[in-house]
Amino acid sequence: MAFIRKSTKPKLPDSFSQGEDLSVDERLTVTQLLDLAKRNGVETSPLDVKALLLVLGIGLISIPMRDEISGMLTRADNGKDWVVKVNALHHPNRQRFTIAHEIAHFSRHRFQQAEFEDLNFFRNGESNPMEAEANRFASELLMPESIFRDKVRVFSGSIEEVALYFRVSTLAVRVRAKNLGMKGHGLE
């Protein structure tokens, strides 16, 4: 299934590699992605996931899919570039999480597989270490810890308002708060 050859490695845009120490083989961290976004004028709070895709040279196709499919990361028709497909029928906030999750696969796992298809995240993703990592990564990318803690304080722990700010589901906020060990206010 995995067929990674030198000639098919993703070509990252110039803005990505110029003056960077990153090789295209390197796995990207959340911090590196957010730095990259800032350097390219991409809004990071809340993160403009579509603009970040552009910076990374990843295509985006929004199409209706069966309800249980959130989206996927696959190779483009040219066999070189990467494309994120997202279920256009899902709520926009859910699509944001899906895109962030696929960015996670691109950043961490693209050397291991040529295709990633994702079903409903919080239900079945955790049993697979790669999926668990992608969910955690997406969560950190959309809700960086310091900003998240700040917004929880600003909104007095209201899950709904925090979710509204980050444009994610209330479930995503609950999971993020739990992973940060936050309790009290509405976050229990």
Ligand SMILES: [Zn+2]
């Ligand atoms: Zn996945």
